[in-house]
Amino acid sequence: MKKPFALIIIGCMMVIGSFVGCSSKPSNEEMQQLNDLKTEVTSLEKGIAARESEKADLLKSIAEKDAQLAQCTKDKQALQQRLQGVK
């Protein structure tokens, strides 16, 4: 008769213990803080991706302008020589 009671007591202690042990959790405010931080990190990652894309576009545009400028300078020199030759 003692054994079953002992088992019940052990069971009850485990239930209570589990509640007590598992209840060391972050509060809602702390979870909110964690979520805010996650959102901030995601937003920063998006911002970086956008800047990198903008940087790539700018580099491409600058390279195109450089090529156009080189061509324009070449055209100018060639035309100048030709016009001088004509005169």
Place this chain on the structure above:
Amino acid sequence: MKYVIRLSLIVILVGAVTCLSFTQEKMSKEDWQEAITKLTAKSTELKSKLDSLQKEVTDLHAQEATKVQALKQCSDELAAMQGQQEAPFVAKLDAIDARLNELSKLSNQDLWARRAELDSVQKWINIAGQDPLSVIQKYQDRLKDQQSRLDGLKKTLEQIIASGEIMPTYTVGTWARNRDCLWNIAKKPKIYDNPFLWPKIWQGNRDQIKNPDVIHPGQKLKIPPKADLTKEENRALRSYWSKRREKAAAVNP
């Protein structure tokens, strides 16, 4: 008794399950702390990277603005050098384009009929190529494109002739002015550019040339496609020379 044992086992089971479910659903304080530390470090690192990128992008914007300014200045200077000559030059190029577009749309028959226009377009392209403005790359490209289109039309004409779809004609001039005989006609660059192909013209015009040594001014000779002499043409050539030898022998026995 059994009932009590069962009840106690159920209670133990409920306790275990509850604990497990709590563990799975919610993170522990330690996990939270660890996640906060990691995320804070990551956030700091990302902010620093973003700042650095922002600075680079700002610098690049400034560089781009400088390039745009330099390009505008160069273009303005180039335009000033071209002065009033650009508009008429571009008009010439437009006229060449328009003529090429028109010729490209013609049927083979019509293209053949207007083949002389290809020569005039070629002249226009040559004249435009001598204009000082033709050294500018964009105009050079345009002239190259026009030349390539004209070459395509010339090739089409050659194919029309080679296929025999249309047989060109040649109007015989006078000997005094044009020195026209079958040999000289075949020798002309626009005919065969090869005098030895004269039997081809002879055989192509048997209806109006009985004796290949005799052709008359004003005769319209069909010019068969340029090719090696055929068996029949070679046979006719041998027969011609044989008759010539016989005649020569008769005159000078």
